[in-house]
Amino acid sequence: MPDAQVSSSSLAAEIDRAAAAVESQVIAWRRDLHANPELGNREFRTAGLVAAHLESLGFDAVRAGVAHTGVVGLLKGALPGPVVALRADMDALPVTEEVDVPFASKVRATWNGDEVGVMHACGHDCHVAILLGVATVLAGLRSTLRGSVKFIFQPAEEMPPEGEQGGAELMIAEGALENPVPRAIFGLHVTSRLALGTIGYRPGPTMASSDKLKISVHGKQTHGAAPWLGVDPIVTAAQVVLGLQTVISRGTDIAREPAVVTIGMIRGGVRENIIPDSVEMRGTIRAFDEEMRDEIHERVTTLAEAVSRGSRAGCTVCINKNYPVTINDPALTEAMAPTLARVAGAGRLELIPKVTGAEDFSFFQRLIPGLFYFVGVTPPEVDPKDAYSNHSPRFFADERALVLGVRSLAHIACDWLEANA
Known part of the structure; x- marks a missing residue:
C-alpha cells in the first residue's frame, strides 16, 4: 500500500x-x-x-x-x-x-x-x-x-x-x-x-478457522440389563464430551485468542435395552490462530483416545481442516x-x-x-x-x-x- x-x-x-x-x-x-x-x-x-x-x-x-x-x-x-x-x-x-x-x-x-x-x-x-x-x-x-x-x-x-x-x-x-x-x-x-x-x-x-470433528467410540454390544458383559460406548462418549469442555476452558489461552470446541451431534443405539457397539459424535472446532488451532486438534485427539482407553473402549478421531x-x-x-x-x-x-x-x-x-x-x-x-x-x-x-x-x-x-x- x-x-x-x-x-x-x-x-x-x-x-x-x-x-x-x-x-x-x-x-x-x-x-x-x-x-x-x-x-x-x-x-x-x-x-x-x-x-x-x-x-x-x-x-x-x-x-x-x-x-x-x-x-x-x-x-x-x-x-x-x-x-x-x-x-x-x-x-x-x-x-x-x-x-x-x-x-x-x-x-x-x-x-x-x-x-x-x-x-x-x-x-x-x-x-x-x-x-x-x-x-x-x-x-x-x-x-x-x-x-x-x-x-x-x-x-x-x-x-x-x-x-x-x-x-x-x-x-x-x-x-x-x-x-x-x-x-x-x-x-x-x-x-x-x-x-x-x-x-x-x-x-x-x-x-475463525473451521474444522470438522468426528469421533467414533467403539465398545462391545451387550444386553442393557448386563452392562458388565460388554463395553458401553454411550457412557464413554458422554465422558468424552464432558472432557472436551476442558480443552478450551482449562487448556487454551483464551486471553490470547478465543476458541471453540462444540459437539453438535451424537448418534448411537437402536433400542432402550441394548448397549450398542459404537457411538459417533460430530462437532466443530473454531480458532483465530493457526498454531492454537493445531494445538487444539492434538488435545482433542489425545483426550478422546485416553478417556476411551480408560473405559476399555476403542476410539477413532478424525479432524478435517475446512477453512483457515x-x-x-x-x-x-x-x-x-x-x-x-x-x-x-x-x-x-x-x-x-x-x-x-x-x-x-x-x-x-x-x-x-x-x-x-x-x-x-x-x-x-x-x-x-x-x-x-x-x-x-x-x-x-x-x-x-x-x-x-x-x-x-x-x-x-x-x-x-x-x-x-
Whole structure:
C-alpha cells in the first residue's frame, strides 16, 4: 500500500449516481435469486444469470464453469493501472424458509442423500445482486476507470456436497486469481447482527478457522440389563464430551485468542435395552490462530483416545481442516477504512468483535492482501440482538441495505485502484 492515506477517487460522485440508478434492478435480482436458490456446486441458474449479465456489459473476458459453477469476469478500464478483485458467493443452504415474503423460496432439493428445503438463509443472494450492481456501475464508468477489476462469483462457500471439492480453494486451483493476478481482493457479507446502514470491519484475524470433528467410540454390544458383559460406548462418549469442555476452558489461552470446541451431534443405539457397539459424535472446532488451532486438534485427539482407553473402549478421531482463519490485511484495512467510513456516513462504521463463524474468503487472503467486511441488514424497528441470525429459517434482510453494498464495493475498488496506480 502507498504511504499516503487513500482518498476518494475521481469517480466518487459518478459511482453514487450510478448506484442509485441501479438500485431497483439490484433488488429485482435479489428477489429472483432468493426465490430460486441453489445449493453448493449446483448453482447452474445463478451462474447463467451472472455470466449473461457480465457479457451484456461488454466485459473483456468472462469465464464460466470455474470450480463447477463459478464465474470470473474481467473489466478493463480505459486508463492504465493495477488489478483488484471483488468476490461474491452464490450458494444457498439446506434450510426450509419460514419468512413471509412474496418471493420466499419453495425450492426443495437433495443434499447429501436427504430431501431438504433450500433457502438463501445466509444472504448470498444479496451478495450476488450487489456484485452484479457493482459490475453495472463500473462498466458504465469504464472510460474513466483506472486499471482492471476482476469479478469473482464463487460457488459452494457453505461447503460442497460430501465427496466433492468446491468453493474458493478450488476456484484458486482452477486459476481464478491468474491472468491477470490481482494485487488486492475485497468482499462483504450481509449480517443481521448490525443495523441497516451500518458497516462493520476489523483488521487482522476477523473470522475463525473451521474444522470438522468426528469421533467414533467403539465398545462391545451387550444386553442393557448386563452392562458388565460388554463395553458401553454411550457412557464413554458422554465422558468424552464432558472432557472436551476442558480443552478450551482449562487448556487454551483464551486471553490470547478465543476458541471453540462444540459437539453438535451424537448418534448411537437402536433400542432402550441394548448397549450398542459404537457411538459417533460430530462437532466443530473454531480458532483465530493457526498454531492454537493445531494445538487444539492434538488435545482433542489425545483426550478422546485416553478417556476411551480408560473405559476399555476403542476410539477413532478424525479432524478435517475446512477453512483457515479469515485475516484482514492490517495495512490494507487501515488504508481502506476511511473509504468505508465515508460511504457509510458519520457514526455508521463500527469496529466489530471477532466472529466465530468462518469464511472461505480466507483462501484468497492467503495469496493476496484482502479485506472482508460486513453490511447490516436489520431494519431500524428491530434490535440486532433480537434479529434472527444468518442461517436461521427466519433470517430477514432489509433490501435498503443493498445499495450500500453496491456503493461500498464500487468506492473501495476505485479508491484502491487510483491510490495504487
